[in-house]
Amino acid sequence: MLTTQRKKAILDALARNGQVLAGELSTVFGVSEDTIRRDLRELAAEGLLQRVHGGALPASAALASFEQRQDIETVAKRRIARRAVELIAPGQTVIVDGGTTSALLVQELPADLHATIVTHSPSVATALAAHPRVEVILIGGRLYKHSIVAVGAAAMEGISRIHADLYFMGVTGVHPSAGLSTGDFEEAAIKRALAARAAETVVLASASKLNAASQFVIGDITLAQTIVVEKKTSAELTKPIEAAGVTVIRA
Structure with missing residues (x-):
């Protein structure tokens, strides 16, 4: 699975479940937790999610000026x-x-x-x-x-x-x-x-x-x-x- 596909799947899971856990995502995608953490870091930098201990939550859309x-x-x-x-x-x-x-x-x-x-x-x-x-x-x-x-x-x-x-x-x-x-x-x-x-x-x-x-x-x-x-x-x-x-x- 390409990185872009994995990131989209992470966002889909986040929208569906309200949260994602790095350990569970690692198992689902068959990649290391380090890889998942990198994905979460990059998605957070784009404002697409909020990282928390062990995973991520949906990012608030109410942070505009x-x-x-x-x-x-x-x-x-x-x-x-x-x-x-x-x-x-x-x-x-x-x-x-x-x-x-x-x-x-x-x-x-x-x-x-x-x-x-x-x-x-x-x-x-x-x-x-x-x-x-x-x-x-x-x-x-x-x-x-x-x-x-x-x-x-x-x-x-x-x-x-x-x-x-x-x-x-x-x-x-x-x-x-x-x-x-x-x-x-x-x-x-x-x-x-x-x-x-x-x-x-x-x-x-x-x-x-x-x-x-x-x-x-x-x-x-x-x-x-x-x-x-x-x-x-x-x-x-x-x-x-x-x-x-x-x-x-x-x-």
């Missing part, structure tokens, strides 16, 4: 955002993450909603500036341009002073065994810190993020109490999440 991601899955993200807004009760303190789905979420807030929104996203804060009844608290720090959010020591200090009812978390990967992940080390740390300051963490997950993984782990799947997905999401993708004790809401 903020501008590019604004045009991806927009209709689905808006449905998810609308459903997420229904979880907010008047008078609550709510943390809203950065990202394209969060940007849609704040657009869906009712004009008569009285609440406090805490965010480390300047764009989210700006979008709420004209809202008549929402108080906005903006956490500062170093700007991480990919998601247009504040990170670093100053952001951590601000986060440590908050007690919130809800945290709407944006991620690039949701996987039952690999957990919640994102593409930046500092951003992953910020998301963990925000989750620790909220009574409930809600992950907003469009299709490209499900059963996928990125380089940096935010936490286990159970770091979230609730995950909002598209209505048409396959039960095969959501059953392992629900089995872990996480509530899945369809939008």
Whole structure:
């Protein structure tokens, strides 16, 4: 079997099974594990999978720039955002993450909603500036341009002073065994810190993020109490999440 054929077969197995193991692939193709590891390295370099210990997982497709991601899955993200807004009760303190789905979420807030929104996203804060009844608290720090959010020591200090009812978390990967992940080390740390300051963490997950993984782990799947997905999401993708004790809401 040619290398290109073997790589295609690896990607087919990954799409079919949600993960591949180097040892099993070595046996199936009759080649050494070193050869399989080389294949996985090269496929990872092309952004086609995410290597993990012992094998690989599907790579998240949600790692493009903020501008590019604004045009991806927009209709689905808006449905998810609308459903997420229904979880907010008047008078609550709510943390809203950065990202394209969060940007849609704040657009869906009712004009008569009285609440406090805490965010480390300047764009989210700006979008709420004209809202008549929402108080906005903006956490500062170093700007991480990919998601247009504040990170670093100053952001951590601000986060440590908050007690919130809800945290709407944006991620690039949701996987039952690999957990919640994102593409930046500092951003992953910020998301963990925000989750620790909220009574409930809600992950907003469009299709490209499900059963996928990125380089940096935010936490286990159970770091979230609730995950909002598209209505048409396959039960095969959501059953392992629900089995872990996480509530899945369809939008």
